[in-house]
Amino acid sequence: MNGPEIHVEFDPELALFVPNTRRRGATRLAIDGVSTLGHVIESVGVPLTEVGALVVDGHEVPTAHIPKDGESVHVRAVERPQRVPGAPLRFLLDVHLGTLARRLRLLGVDTAYESTDIGDPALAARSAAERRVMLSRDRGLLRRRELWAGAFVYSTRPETQLRDVLDRFRPELRPWTRCTACNGLLKEATKEEVADQLEGGTQRTYDVFAQCTECGRAYWKGAHHEQLVAIVEDALSMRTQDG
Known part of the structure; x- marks a missing residue:
């Protein structure tokens, strides 16, 4: 040179x-x-x-x-935990991070997710309009000036991705309060209120239900509940270790 x-x-x-x-x-x-x-x-x-x-x-x-x-x-x-200006802390994930989005919602973290590729300009505009932290593995997207805030997701493994996001941002966790499908808030529901979504075996076996206030989806402690409990307990144990 x-x-x-x-x-x-x-x-x-x-x-x-x-x-x-x-x-x-x-x-x-x-x-x-x-x-x-x-x-x-x-x-x-x-x-x-x-x-x-x-x-x-x-x-x-x-x-x-x-x-x-x-x-x-x-x-x-960037220092950890990273402090993001404004409140509350909310995220936006691109089309490639669906599993991470569902796990953040499982923990009660406000997480928007685009299930289709709407393009970098639209994602950056939504981040700015809704004041959400854009999480992505797309370096080009994270360089867009319109972004309100953003972070690179380093791993391709959902469990590692989740732990990294929790370590970096330390969001408030409120497990079992959000719909993993649409991010809406859950409310308690009677069996009668969700009966049209239940098969015969489920109706006979379960009595405790929740329902999304946005999309109406019903939730109960089904076959995969233990796996979900493990994800929640792991996240909560991280918070305990952080003090």
Whole structure:
């Protein structure tokens, strides 16, 4: 490189996004004297949703900082737990994260989910309009400026995805209060109120039901209840360990 450049070191947690040739120690990046530090970092492949503090020559700077020739930059990973401005904490998941969406809803976390691919612009617009944290494995989506907030989902395994989201955001958990199908709130229901959704064996075996106030779906402690209990207990144990 013959032009101006900066020396950049990324936290190990960000190695996934950095090309192999730049993962060890500090790397040199060209600058043009006009682009922001945030733009320079994103040009390497690191979404700003995953970036915490930016430290230039020992001083923290904003993403809008215009880097100067010779500066040393330390790019830190986002701190955990991550504090998101505004309340309550709500999520939006793209089409590839259906299982994670259902598990977050099982825990009572307000989770919107798009079951079809509506495109990045529409997802980013919904995130902004509803003030929801966009969860995705699509780095391009997470780079969209319209997003209200976002986070990269690092794993492809639903159980690991869930634990990572819970560790990163520490949302309030209220298990068994939301519909896993539509995110609506549940209410207690009598057998008569949900009778049209029950087969004969279920009618004879179960007496305690809940029903979604939005879509009307009925819930009871069926064959998969133990698996769901295990997911809930694991999440609650994480919260206990966090103190």
